[in-house]
Amino acid sequence: MAMASATEPQQDGARALAPVLKVLNGVPLAVWTLIGLLLFWEAYVRLANVPAFILPAPSAIAQEFRAYGHRLFPNALVTMFEVVFGFTCAVLIGVPLAVAIVYSKFIQKGVYPLIVASQTIPKVAIAPLLLTWFGYGMTPKIVIVILLSFFPIVINSVMGLRSASDEMIHLARSMGASAWQTFWKFRLPHALPSIFAGLKLATALSVIGAIVAEFIGADKGLGYLILIAGSNFDVARQFAAIICIALIGMCFFFTLEMVERFAIPWRNKSDVSSEA
Template sequence: MSQSAVSTAPVKPAGVAERARPSLRRRTVEAAEKSWRPVALLLACFVAWWVISAAELVESYLVPSPGATLDVLLDKPDYLWQHSWVTTYETLLGFVIAVVVGVVAAVVMVYSSTVEKTLYPILLFAQVVPKIAIAPLFVVWLGFGITPKILIAVLIAFFPIVISMVTGLKAVDPEMLQLSATMGASPWQTFLKIRFPASLPHLFSGLKVAVTLAVTGAVVGEFVGANEGLGYVILQANGNLDTPMLFAGLLVMSLIGVILFVIVEIAEQLLLPWHASRRDGSVTTSY
């Protein structure tokens, strides 16, 4: 047999069988199977809310009906959108600053034990101090503008980012680091090619926690002193005993947190398709 007649098909490794990627229909079914439980729980909570309000088990000025809350959302969309955008802007800006500062701080702490021993107790102390307690100080120091809200969002989102990034950087296999040094890679090359990619799964776990906490931080800052934002809306509605508006503000705030969480989750899926947690539809399986 001539050499040109030899098949050029790739040889399959022993013990590995290929399977086709799941179809769109299959992925849709799997997504439905994963999401029906939380959807069912939310529906059950909504039904319980409706039953409690319809049966007048609680006074309407304490717990408004779903219909009254929906009427507020439909009657005042511009008002809620204006304040929602302010809170979202504060949240995103605080979250981005927390990510940049948190990642840099984590890298410095990992590469310098002196900095870690010095900085870690301070970070822990800053985390355990209730942000609602120090928020008035920021208002006194920085005024009633947007800066105190962003600063509180940074402080409340900073800690999970630092901790997750430090954990990820330290979780790298030591043999990989030894191999990198043996191959003559510089510390910067080792960081870019090995340490940083390996830390991304841990980092994204912290980012998903931090982005929801950033919403809370922005709203807490608005509670203390603001004339716009969802925190201001909720505070005004509470003072006026306008519970439908209060519930509408809470629902919108929760929706912002969920949307930001989903965005980070999608970014993780796009950037880390190789991670083990993303291999539900893997193309190979061992037997």
């Protein structure tokens, strides 16, 4: 009886810890890695007495979020609008242009080489010209985002649309499918994985384009805050703005990944079957 009574508290403790252990096991490994890096960063800054104007501790950056959040959030919305609107315009330009390249010999030979050649021009060199033409408003920022992000969309869309085998196209035509039905039912579904690969690459480039545009000339946005904080040697504020930029990029990327799962359900089923 004594042994049974001694094991009962242990069993009760194990039952109480079970939900906590279940939650901890569900945390991704990347989160634990990030926590470990932040703890190492905090310990190194404190033990080595690193000056705050060189490398602030994560706790100092968190304090900056609390103290300066009223400025970070509105400027983050400005940058997010530039990214989302510019990316949307790049998609509306890039995907139809890729379709035109695949279906038109004239555009393929006359326009496609010029698109490829245009990527050798640094967009930072074009930015001052855009400011001269469009001023310091929202327009030049969106144009730079479009110029940076539409190229991977075009290239990957062209590759995906061309990846449909000749046998598949001949089969569609032999079944009486029209040109539109062949595109909509055969070429486009087969090209979607490649198109989404280009879109996900363009998400990162669109964020970079917005920040580069704000570096060149802006009076609001996260890039503008980074420049102002740098001139005041406020490195903690710079880190806070950089973290906001990273969060925007991650949210944008994972949102697009969710759209991809919805748009290509058959790919998800094939992945599950291959893992099984």
